[in-house]
Amino acid sequence: MGSPVSDLTGPIDLRARSRRRRNRIVTAVAVLVAVLLAVGLYIVRWSSVMAVDRVVVDGAGLVTADQVREAARVPMGTPLAAVDLGAVGSRVAELAPVDQVRVQRSWPTTVSIRVTERRPVxxxxxxxxxxxxxxxxxxxxxxxxxxxxxxxxxxxxxxxxxxxxxxxxxxxxxxxxxxxxxxxxxxxxxxxxxxxxxxxxxxxxxxxxxxxxxxxxxxxxxxxxxxxxxxxxxxxxxx
Structure with missing residues (x-):
């Protein structure tokens, strides 16, 4: 007697549908992640949600905190991520009593400036x-x-x-x-x-x-x- 022939079309169809479903889920997740990243990038780089609204100064003695802020010229209202920290530090370093400057972003809306003043010999x-x-x-x-x-x-x-x-x-x-x-x-x-x-x-x-x-x-x-x-x-x- 000949061997019975199995009908494999059912399992193959199920696997194909399962694969298409997984592909749709992966695609949907990828799209969602891309959207979230785009929204996050927009918020960080261009939105006013994380715009600079405060400049904190530490280490000032011979110069005042207000003098440091004036020299720093941090663009208030600019998204924090867009602030050029190097340029801010260079401007503060022009103050005669300042020996070293460290400028950092303090999320979500603060620029922190720490100065080390010169010491007289x-x-x-x-x-x-x-x-x-x-x-x-x-x-x-x-x-x-x-x-x-x-x-x-x-x-x-x-x-x-x-x-x-x-x-x-x-x-x-x-x-x-x-x-x-x-x-x-x-x-x-x-x-x-x-x-x-x-x-x-x-x-x-x-x-x-x-x-x-x-x-x-x-x-x-x-x-x-x-x-x-x-x-x-x-x-x-x-x-």
């Missing part, structure tokens, strides 16, 4: 007052009175290199020297002098090898003299 004294100078030689603040516990200097110019060299010298001074320091004088990059108490002077020369010069000058103070020369720290003199 010493002060330059002139007829206008005392100008605070940081380690990089930037003068960033002026006061009528001297800042307590901060060395001051007389400089021939306000050239950045000279101001930076004096900062280097000041930063390397031994506590013993600092305690006896009255002020510094800088006629040029190679003519920096420490003026100590009791009208004593230390010819420092340039800012090169300031660490070694500080050690040598501190040791030489044991020798009674009015003038010390450590401009060549391996061949110092005292008289």
């Amino acid at each position: 010493y002060q330059v004294r002139d007829q206008q007052g005392f100008h605070w100078v940081d380690a990089s030689g930037v003068a960033f603040n002026t006061t009528s009175a001297s800042r307590r516990a901060t060395p001051w200097a007389l400089t021939a110019t306000r050239d950045t290199r000279l101001l930076r060299d004096v900062a280097t010298v000041t930063a390397h001074l031994d506590p013993v020297l600092l305690k006896q320091l009255d002020h510094l004088e800088a006629g040029g990059p190679d003519a920096i002098t420490l003026v100590l108490s009791k009208d004593r002077r230390v010819m420092w020369g340039s800012a090169e090898e300031s660490g070694l010069k500080s050690q040598v000058a501190t040791a030489m103070l044991a020798t009674k003299a009015r003038n010390y020369d450590v401009s060549s720290p391996r061949n110092p003199t005292a008289r």
Whole structure:
């Protein structure tokens, strides 16, 4: 007898319908996801729902929060995602007392600006007052009175290199020297002098090898003299 022939058209049709149903579901989900992404992108990039309505400032001291906001010029009402954070930071960095700036988005509607201000290494004294100078030689603040516990200097110019060299010298001074320091004088990059108490002077020369010069000058103070020369720290003199 011949083998019975099975009718396979039913199962095949069921599988085909099931596959078409899955395809329709996948297509519908993909369309829904695309729509949601488009709506989300519109809300984030162009809608006023996430527009900037507040600028928060942290770390301001010498400059006020209002001065930072004014310098930042954050476009209020602009979608937060569209704000150019780099441009905002660059504008704030132009404020003299500001050393570093960090600008972030704080969702949904806030721009956060954190500033780190410069720290004075010493002060330059002139007829206008005392100008605070940081380690990089930037003068960033002026006061009528001297800042307590901060060395001051007389400089021939306000050239950045000279101001930076004096900062280097000041930063390397031994506590013993600092305690006896009255002020510094800088006629040029190679003519920096420490003026100590009791009208004593230390010819420092340039800012090169300031660490070694500080050690040598501190040791030489044991020798009674009015003038010390450590401009060549391996061949110092005292008289």
